[in-house]
Amino acid sequence: MVERLASTGLYERAEHAARTIRARLTIEPRVALVLGSGLGGFADDFEDAVRIPYNEIPGFPRSTVEGHSGRLVSGKVDNIPVLAMQGRVHYYEGYSLEEVTFPVRTFKLLGIKTLVLTNAAGGINVELTQGALMVISDHVNLMGDNPLRGPNDERFGPRFPDMSGVYSPALQELVVEEAKAMGAEVRRGIYGGLSGPSYETPAEIHMLRNLGADAVGMSTVPEAIVARHMDMEVLGISCITNMAAGIGDEPIDHSEVMAIGDRVRGTFTELLRRVVGRINSRVV
DSSP states (O other): OOOOTTTTTTTHHHHHHHHHHHTTSOOOSSSEEOOOTGGGGGHHHHHHHHEEEEESTTTOOOOOOOOTEEEEEEEEEETTTEEEEEEEGGGGGGGOHHHHHHHHHHHTTTTEEEEEEEEEEESSSTHHHHOOEEEEEEEEEEEESSSSOOOOTTTOOSSSSTTHHHHHHHHHHHHHHHHHHHHHOOOHHHHHHOOOSSSHHHHHHHHHHTOOSSOOOOOSSSHHHHHHHOOOEEEEEEEEEOOOOOOOOOOOOOOHHHHHHHTTTHHHHHHHHHHHHHHHHHHO
């Protein structure tokens, strides 16, 4: 668990982490990615890569889940400077949402303008089969907590931030366009965020479907909320690695999540590469 320093505020701790990272970077990225379960391979191909284990960054929590390498990777994708979390931490690991979202706070202080959040998710919409990619249009927060709970530091953002447009419509359209150019299909959908770590029951999935969710997972929502609190542009992409409970007949297993992530790696990597290039042209 990350040690909390009562005498030091969240902003100051994020500044300290940002200074530590900046001292080791050879680039100035404006786009950062969070790579979810089984999707971290995208960062393996960065040019001029610098890899920093989370335990070498003050305040960064340590990932404990298979498929999350637990390191920050900077480098270039087609000569575009980027920063990527090769694995994230989750609320269900025992971290507070402040700790889960601390890296996003740090990214903002590094000058990151756009955050790309990826995850492995369970499909609720029957049109989202295993291996499908879904660009997130909105989310439903059913984690039972909010990362903005507690004292608010106006240097990050307002006490009551607007969440009517968490996921950038322009970036959603960009993903759809690039997927079409590749001959791949990407659907828009609503992501339901639950705390985990147990997978959902069929009754819970039935509830989520009635609430309008197309996919379900245990991440992304806290990071998206914090990013929008700081006025970062947010893009979310889910890889549907399994059908949610009651949707398919097969039991759900984390090894299946990893296997599907590996299977779609080529398509996912190419899509991210194209998307990063388009985003970069908008933020520089």
